[in-house]
Amino acid sequence: MTKYLLKGGTIATCEKGKPGVRVFKSDVLVAGTTITKIEENMAPEAGVEVIDCTDKWITPGFVDTHRHVFMAVMRGNHCDWLLTEYFIKSPARHLTVALYRTVQGDLTPDEVRIGTLAGCLDALHNGVTTLLDHFHAANTRAHLDAALAATLESGARLRADGRVTLGLAYDVLRGADVAPHVEFVRAARAAGARIVTAHALVDEHVTAWRDAGLIGTDVPAGARGPRGAAWKVLKESGAGIGATPVDELGMGHGNPLALEALARGVKCGLGADAVSINGGDMFTQMRTQLQWSRGATHENIRQNKLALPYKNEWNSADVFRLATLGGAECLNMGDLIGTVEVGKRADLLVFDTNTPNLGGAADPVTGVVFHAGSEDVETVFVDGEMVKKNGKLVRSWGPVAMELRKHADAIRERWSANKLEGEWKKWWDTFGSPVW
Numbered sequence: 001m002t003k004y005l006l007k008g009g010t011i012a013t014c015e016k017g018k019p020g021v022r023v024f025k026s027d028v029l030v031a032g033t034t035i036t037k038i039e040e041n042m043a044p045e046a047g048v049e050v051i052d053c054t055d056k057w058i059t060p061g062f063v064d065t066h067r068h069v070f071m072a073v074m075r076g077n078h079c080d081w082l083l084t085e086y087f088i089k090s091p092a093r094h095l096t097v098a099l100y101r102t103v104q105g106d107l108t109p110d111e112v113r114i115g116t117l118a119g120c121l122d123a124l125h126n127g128v129t130t131l132l133d134h135f136h137a138a139n140t141r142a143h144l145d146a147a148l149a150a151t152l153e154s155g156a157r158l159r160a161d162g163r164v165t166l167g168l169a170y171d172v173l174r175g176a177d178v179a180p181h182v183e184f185v186r187a188a189r190a191a192g193a194r195i196v197t198a199h200a201l202v203d204e205h206v207t208a209w210r211d212a213g214l215i216g217t218d219v220p221a222g223a224r225g226p227r228g229a230a231w232k233v234l235k236e237s238g239a240g241i242g243a244t245p246v247d248e249l250g251m252g253h254g255n256p257l258a259l260e261a262l263a264r265g266v267k268c269g270l271g272a273d274a275v276s277i278n279g280g281d282m283f284t285q286m287r288t289q290l291q292w293s294r295g296a297t298h299e300n301i302r303q304n305k306l307a308l309p310y311k312n313e314w315n316s317a318d319v320f321r322l323a324t325l326g327g328a329e330c331l332n333m334g335d336l337i338g339t340v341e342v343g344k345r346a347d348l349l350v351f352d353t354n355t356p357n358l359g360g361a362a363d364p365v366t367g368v369v370f371h372a373g374s375e376d377v378e379t380v381f382v383d384g385e386m387v388k389k390n391g392k393l394v395r396s397w398g399p400v401a402m403e404l405r406k407h408a409d410a411i412r413e414r415w416s417a418n419k420l421e422g423e424w425k426k427w428w429d430t431f432g433s434p435v436w
């Protein structure tokens with residue numbers, strides 16, 4: 001059994017059932033897949049690899065509760081699009097509303113495979129050790145097999161205790177006629193789908209699913225989330241939200257609601273959503289959510305000519321929780337991952353604090369939330385296995401990058417920006433804004 005002793009680091013972690021983030025100095029012993037001891041000044045036993053963590057921070061691996069991993073193969077192609085524009089230019093195959101099948105419905109299994117592998121490695125590089133991959137490119141069985149093989153190969157944890165567990169990504173919750181979906185979702189659960197994830201576009205869809213008996217603790221709704229009645233449904237059912245602040249702000253989904261979920265006692269985590277648009281890190285998601293929420297509060301105060309309060313309502317510790325234990329709880333994995341505690345799986349990050357980003361900083365919570373980047377994530381463990389070491393992925397990234405570029409270029413060649421723009425313009429001139 002491989003053992004690591006992380007010596008002399010500063011640990012920052014949430015603790016189950018307790019508010020805030022605990023920061024303390026200690027050694028951490030990892031044996032096999034598990035954190036087995038947290039104690040000061042542990043003497044290394046024979047056969048234990050000691051990692052000097054002087055001037056280092058140790059945190060749980062980040063948990064992403066809503067990400068489309070394969071979209072790494074389309075990186076940069078639609079950062080400036082609205083959601084409506086996306087639905088016409090690049091819908092998933094089953095959502096095609098345009099007059100022809102566009103980008104995602106046309107991807108090959110090989111393109112999906114390299115996108116998934118690169119997307120998982122991107123996550124690990126950024127310290128995201130667990131992902132809920134909302135995979136919507138199962139154009140054929142071969143696409144599904146290719147994505148699954150790449151996921152297993154990557155070493156990332158996809159939702160559960162055997163590192164990779166299958167669930168059901170049900171693309172969009174439907175409103176008026178739920179009946180056809182009831183049978184489908186029940187069949188998936190009966191076949192062993194451990195989690196069901198869906199994009200929730202409007203409240204009525206969430207309540208319709210509740211009325212049909214489909215909402216349960218295994219349903220983290222996707223990026224859009226509730227606005228009114230659905231809050232109550234989510235709280236009462238124990239279903240969670242995978243909130244994705246950057247996508248939501250940019251594409252027109254509505255305002256980021258992760259901190260409101262926290263205040264309402266609804267389970268919630270953060271996610272990068274489309275990694276074709278966003279980077280694979282959680283730093284940006286934490287910062288965006290926190291600063292947007294603060295900005296909204298401040299704007300309300302200014303508009304109503306009120307005085308600024310004594311303190312900010314939301315702080316770094318709140319979004320640190322969302323990105324770690326909050327996400328784990330959202331995926332019903334709070335007993336397994338999401339904190340640095342004895343008995344938890346060793347999904348751990350070690351940050352070097354002598355970098356240009358973190359040099360001189362003393363508090364790991366504000367440091368991680370406001371200043372850190374992937375280059376500061378020196379070491380990443382998943383299940384006690386080192387997947388990033390000395391700031392570099394253990395798996396060689398170079399060959400993956402070459403293959404990724406080849407496929408990404410081929411996609412852009414088949415579906416040029418001009419061609420897609422032409423289709424959007426044609427739609428717009430004929431029908432105006434799409435309504436869903």
Ligand SMILES: [Zn+2]
Binds near residue numbers: 068223
């Ligand atoms: Zn999504």
